[in-house]
Amino acid sequence: MKTDDLIQGLSRDLKPTPRGAAAGRLALGLGAGALVSTALMVFWLRPRPDLTDALGTPMFWVKFFYAALAGLLLSLAAGRLSRPGVRLGGLAVAVGLPFALMGTMGAMRLALAARESWHELLMGHSADVCPWNILAIGLPLLAGAIWAIRGLAPTRLIAAGLAAGGAAGALSALIYGFHCPETAAPFVAIWYTLGIALVAALGGVLGARLLRWR
Amino acid sequence: MDEIELRLRGLMLAALAGEAGPYRQLLDELSARLRAYYSRRVPPGLDAEDLVQETLIAVHTRRATYDPGQPFTAWAYAIARYKLIDGLRRARLHLKAPLDDADELFVPPGAEAAMAGRDLERMLGRLSPRTQALIRDVKIAGLSTREAAEKHAMSESAVKVAVHRGLKALGAEYGGAVDED
Numbered sequence: 001m002k003t004d005d006l007i008q009g010l011s012r013d014l015k016p017t018p019r020g021a022a023a024g025r026l027a028l029g030l031g032a033g034a035l036v037s038t039a040l041m042v043f044w045l046r047p048r049p050d051l052t053d054a055l056g057t058p059m060f061w062v063k064f065f066y067a068a069l070a071g072l073l074l075s076l077a078a079g080r081l082s083r084p085g086v087r088l089g090g091l092a093v094a095v096g097l098p099f100a101l102m103g104t105m106g107a108m109r110l111a112l113a114a115r116e117s118w119h120e121l122l123m124g125h126s127a128d129v130c131p132w133n134i135l136a137i138g139l140p141l142l143a144g145a146i147w148a149i150r151g152l153a154p155t156r157l158i159a160a161g162l163a164a165g166g167a168a169g170a171l172s173a174l175i176y177g178f179h180c181p182e183t184a185a186p187f188v189a190i191w192y193t194l195g196i197a198l199v200a201a202l203g204g205v206l207g208a209r210l211l212r213w214r
Numbered sequence: 215m216d217e218i219e220l221r222l223r224g225l226m227l228a229a230l231a232g233e234a235g236p237y238r239q240l241l242d243e244l245s246a247r248l249r250a251y252y253s254r255r256v257p258p259g260l261d262a263e264d265l266v267q268e269t270l271i272a273v274h275t276r277r278a279t280y281d282p283g284q285p286f287t288a289w290a291y292a293i294a295r296y297k298l299i300d301g302l303r304r305a306r307l308h309l310k311a312p313l314d315d316a317d318e319l320f321v322p323p324g325a326e327a328a329m330a331g332r333d334l335e336r337m338l339g340r341l342s343p344r345t346q347a348l349i350r351d352v353k354i355a356g357l358s359t360r361e362a363a364e365k366h367a368m369s370e371s372a373v374k375v376a377v378h379r380g381l382k383a384l385g386a387e388y389g390g391a392v393d394e395d
Contacts, residue, residue: 003263003266003270006271007238008238010237010270010271012234014232014234017277019230019282025278083284083289085290085292085293086288086289152279153272153279155293214268214272
């Protein structure tokens with residue numbers, strides 16, 4: 001086809017593009033994934049039996065806001081990496097903030113505790129399953145994010161995949177917090193973070209292949 | 215640069231609002247710039263115009279990813295570069311070595327030329343002696359039509375006609391296209 005004819009065809013019947021269409025697509029992908037992930041938590045893992053009491057404890061909300069802040073920042077990063085020519089800028093540093101805060105909190109908790117309780121604070125009762133559960137219920141979120149970003153225009157595929165996986169992992173950790181009864185900051189700083197990192201790594205690996213667009 | 219950015223961004227914003235005229239103008243200008251960009255960068259075997267068209271289509275289908283708060287030129291450049299890398303990657307994937315017999319590598323020196331020469335003699339043998347001589351002089355020895363005409367005491371146009379008919383006859387006989395130039 002001649003390029004002039006192509007331009008003619010593309011510019012004919014041009015429809016207005018709604019503002020926020022790109023961000024909306026990412027929100028839709030992550031939102032749909034979050035619904036499936038929540039269903040997995042509710043019907044497969046089950047919410048913790050003392051959930052109503054837990055809502056009154058500070059540590060429940062520490063976990064919640066840690067995961068929520070990480071999820072928000074990583075979603076923003078994934079959104080930027082889905083747009084050609086947009087730099088991460090300060091966001092590249094900011095995404096590290098929730099992890100640094102949680103790590104500091106965990107370290108302080110250990111520093112103030114007696115040596116004998118360290119094992120309990122670090123390992124809790126579910127260290128062996130925690131990261132894997134976060135990975136498992138993170139899969140629908142990751143699928144939703146990849147679907148969304150494929151329809152946008154990422155040009156750095158591995159970085160976009162890492163950010164998408166990180167966002168999916170953090171939102172998965174948020175949902176997992178409604179099941180997981182662990183309350184120690186060191187436990188969250190290590191095992192929740194490891195779960196998020198697993199989903200992020202998977203996102204990076206898959207991103208290189210699945211985020212390619214024509 | 216700032217002037218270009220300002221103008222193209224203005225056209226893009228109008229296009230996002232649904233105005234076909236400015237959008238056409240934007241695509242026209244982009245296609246000229248893309249053509250210059252790709253023609254200096256594609257290796258042989260990759261068609262620069264294909265990349266221009268693919269990039270225009272990507273600009274169109276993915277125009278929602280342009281954030282009006284960001285530079286338009288950076289957005290368009292990132293798409294152009296992505297398409298260039300994608301094109302180079304595909305070109306590399308499609309480069310395949312033809313499958314030959316081991317003999318192809320170990321043919322004795324000069325054998326190929328000798329075989330081609332023998333085939334040529336056999337083919338020319340089917341033509342009249344004068345046509346054979348003319349084709350030899352003009353197509354193989356490389357004489358000009360005028361030189362061949364003097365040598366055979368013919369007019370230039372008669373030489374041209376005889377060579378043309380001879381080649382045509384060979385083409386009909388052996389079923390291949392014959393290069394008449």
